[in-house]
Each structure stands twice: as structure tokens, then as C-alpha cells.
Amino acid sequence: MGGQKEKDELFDALVEAARVLGNGRRAQLIDVLAQGERSVEELAAEIHQSMANTSQHLQRLLRAGLACSRRSGTRIYYSLASPAVERLWRSLRETAEAHTGELDGLVRAYVGDRADLSTITRDELLLRLRQGDVVVLDVRPQPEYAAGHIPGALSVPLPDVKSRLREVPQGSEIVAYCRGPYCVYADEAVRLLTGDGRRAVRLEDGFPEWKAAGLPIEHSGR
Amino acid sequence: MGGQKEKDELFDALVEAARVLGNGRRAQLIDVLAQGERSVEELAAEIHQSMANTSQHLQRLLRAGLACSRRSGTRIYYSLASPAVERLWRSLRETAEAHTGELDGLVRAYVGDRADLSTITRDELLLRLRQGDVVVLDVRPQPEYAAGHIPGALSVPLPDVKSRLREVPQGSEIVAYCRGPYCVYADEAVRLLTGDGRRAVRLEDGFPEWKAAGLPIEHSGR
């Protein structure tokens, strides 16, 4: 039977995941890794940090058991250890939404004003997909699409949306999706599309939430 | 539309709750506050820290919006800001259980070997309560019982269990509960009771989980 020292050590261990998640750069890494595995180089570019620093963050995730890595030739691919990590990240975001007073301002500073964009829920999209009167665009980077996407979605990474506008069938409504509620890719895509006269909406939250809801997924290998 | 600086600031804000929860002492505070409001002095005694240090931890919880405080005379009572905080704390524990390899050892070092103790689930207890053939003991400190407890439970704080053994009706089985899975009060109580020849089991997890499940609660003011 332990005393205070043992209790302190136990609780320190219980919060280790929070200590690791408690850094904006690592949270961005988790947000990207929730889409599927990525190499260190790609991840460093995503979060705009040096390779060395990104590597150190990733090793911290590894040591805490929140991520795994596998070697493939000269590259090392990292991925999340389990759905529990995604759940914790979602739970953390929800707490922030409920309790951080200044969050709205920070969201607006990053994603801009979303009032002009309409959204569609997962359930609505499912219904529309069954009716077949909707085109779904996955506007995340290609490797994330390859690691898993909504069945039938077209991969049109945000930088290509403008130049590939005519590939997108006319007439039917367009639903764009990306990484989740704090990703701006789908917002941008919807603005470009509506600016071109199309009817486009964004899927509220993104692919990880679709997957977490147990909905069907399509892969295209790597 | 923001760039990386705005994204960094947003994600730093999103993880603020994790930074605050990412400390064993503050986690212990949250574990106690999940039972109901307490004064700074009581909390300092609970976590075996100085008043000044405890006060600083509490203010950190306050600033992050995870806790609230109210003054009553010369005392200041802290409480959790919302059920979302408890959910985050539970989610964090679950992640640790899934991913921290050495957790089992730390649990055993603090709570000892639980193999000899039998537990009962909430649902089983509900059933037994309806049948009326069970005595429920709340072995948490008195103020926590006062702030809310399982209906019909007797308040017998752990230090009193030994001396008040004969108050507990003979014959029927005894169920002891406390703060949650990482609290040792119910374990200790069950060991004392079975050592005295009674049939006693512990409720798996504790009062906050009972409350979170939406089950009925009884108060006795303060």
C-alpha cells in the first residue's frame, strides 16, 4: 500500500498523455496523423518546423505510446497508436470550445469568418450520397486521400482546385471536406467554388470524425 | 485568413486544458473537485501540498476556465466548471490505461494488489438496491458525502470504519464506494470489513461516474 509519493507518481503517469498533447505543435501533428501515416519530412513541412524539432516532437509522442513508427527504406512513417488518441484529442477540443473564452477570436483569426459558408452534417451527406445527387471533394493533400477517404470522393488537393474546376461535374451540388473543424482547406475550396458560380458546401468536421462514426471508408493504397 | 502564426496560436489555445491537466498535483485536485466543491485548505491537505502552492494550482485551473470559485466568509470554495472537465479527465485516464505500459506497476505500488477484492458494477448495484438486500457505504470524507452521494448510502469515512463496524447492519452484503478507480478508500474499507467476517465488495469506479451516468443522487446540504 503506497503513500503520497506513490500517489504522486501514479497521477504523474496518468497525465503523461496530457503533458504530451499540451503543445500546439504536437497537437497539429496529431491532427495530421489522424488522417493516416506520414513521413517525418512531410510532417515537418505540415507544421512548418525544422526536421530536428519535428523528429523530437514525434519521439515524444512515441515514448508516451500515443504514436507508432515503421521504417520503409530510407523513410520513417509515423501514425497514431490507436483510436483512443483521436478520442482524447477530440475531447480536448470540446473542452476548449466549452471553456476558453477567447477561442472564438483565435478561430476567426485563423480560419476567417465562416458565416458565409454553409455546412452539411455527416447524416445529411450520407442521405445525399444514397440519392446520388452530390459530388464529394476531398481537398486534403494526396497522401491523406490515399490513406483513406469517403467512398466515391474525388481527390482534389486545395492547391489544384482552381485549375481543375472543369473536372468537377456541373449541375450537382458539391460537398468539400478536409481534416476537421480546425482545418481551412474545405473552407477555401468552398469559397473558390461558389466564387465560380457553383453550389458548394463544406462537411462540418472532417474525415477522422467520419471514420470515428464507423462510416464506410475507401482506400487507394500507397 | 491567417497563416502559420495564427494556426500556432489557435492550437496553443486548443491544448491549454491539456497543459493545465498535465500535472499530477492538479489532476489530484480535479479528482477531488469531481466529488464537489472544497476550500483551499481542505484541498491542500488532500494533495499534501502547501497552501501557497495549492492556491497557485487552483488559480491555474481557474484561469483555464476548468474551475470556478466562490467566497463564503473567510473561505474560498473551488469547484469544477462543468461536466466537460470530468469527461476530459476520464478520457485522459482511459488513454493512459490503454497506452502507458508501466501504469500497472504504478497502480499496484499505490493501491496494492486488488486481486483479492471483488467489485460490483453500477448496473448490478442498481439492481441490488431495488431488491433492497444490500447496504451501501460512502467511505469518502464527510464534505464529499454532503455534496452528493448515492441514495440511501451511509456516510462512514474511512478513518471511522473500524470503530463504527457495529453500526453497519449484519447479514446483508456491503458495497463500499469512494472517489473513483484510483482512490484507495473503498479498497481499504472492504479489507477491513471482510477481515471482520462481513461480506463486502467495492463499487468499480466511484461517485463521479455514478453521477455522470445520470443516476439518481441524494444531497444533504452543507
Next chain:
DNA sequence: TTCTTATTCAAGTAGGTACTTGAATAAGAA
């Protein structure tokens, strides 16, 4: 073998965190 490239390691720095000690508030009691 040598060269290239992705990743990690090692050392250093600036700033943050957890705790201590002792003084300052602020409410109630005498």
C-alpha cells in the same frame, strides 16, 4: 566502395513550470 538523403543525436540557449519562503489582503471575531 562512395555519395545521397531521411532521420536522429548532442549540445546549447531562452523561457516556462513547480515549488519554497515570507509578506500582503481581506473577511470575520473580539
Next chain:
DNA sequence: TTCTTATTCAAGTACCTACTTGAATAAGAA
């Protein structure tokens, strides 16, 4: 008013964290 008590504030210290820079690995290509 003065005294008491719970809480907070302020300043100091030891340790930890995030990042940088440059060197070391380790796999594959030439």
C-alpha cells in the same frame, strides 16, 4: 479598533521544455 485566520501575492531557485545548430547514423543508389 485590534486580532485571527484563509487566501493570495512576490520573489527566488532548481528543473524542464521548445527550439536551434551542426554532427552522426543508416538505408539505398551509383
